[in-house]
Amino acid sequence: MPITLALYNETHEHQLKDFHLPEEQLQFTSLPLDKIHKPTISPDTRHIVILRDDVPVGYFALENGDKLRKYSNNPNARLLTSFSIDARHQGQGIAKEGLNQLPGFIREHLPETDEVVLGVNKRNKAAISLYLKTGFTDEAEVYVGPKGPQHVLHLKI
Template sequence: MDNPEVSKTSTHILIMNNDTPVGFFALEEGEKVYKYSNNPMARVLTSFSIDSGSQGKGLAKRGLKLLPSFVKEVLPNINEVVLGVNKRNIAAINLYLKTGFVDKNQVYDGPKGPQHILHLNI
């Protein structure tokens, strides 16, 4: 992975459906966390995507519902996952809210416009 937007110390995760990779996300640490949370035990979920051929099958929802148990197992010192989602992306906001994220009415002015900051307690 050579994406300058993703920190070198992030944890990169493939989302699998049986033996087929269908998606990806990163859990980032460091300075980026403090744009969204003052919790030093938080990580930022970034780059969440599902392959276009696998969309509409509930894989994003299933993957996000597994996130708390995955974090507990792989990153046991982390107690919160935060993310920023564009205020115009209603479908993504609804997906995150359905999978346990909470909107605490915080907004971050990102490079692509205002972002809802959503929190998931682990």
């Protein structure tokens, strides 16, 4: 089961149309195509797909701009948003493997980036655990967003 990260391109569009998330997860994230086609997203956002045997089974965005500044003052940081794994592929270690590959992927594709930050809702215990197991650190910062308080987590690259 080779898991790889890749920059999103239009060949992934058709496969992502069938992406499914349970309702309880949609309170914390968004569907990939909703995020990719969101008109207010920073134009320099990098959309990343998590591939299993070259088929997209996961997605996240690496943003900068105004949204990032809510979480970090580091000009070389990126904000990880909308991380999700298609419901049919959850529980197989794909999220963990994808996040473990993140530092190398960033060094290759975004070499100016020296940190990834993210906000994770305090109620999303499974996601907090996953991020901490894959190298993110909790520096006791909280951002109060529209869906409640979030832990701000950091990953040094």
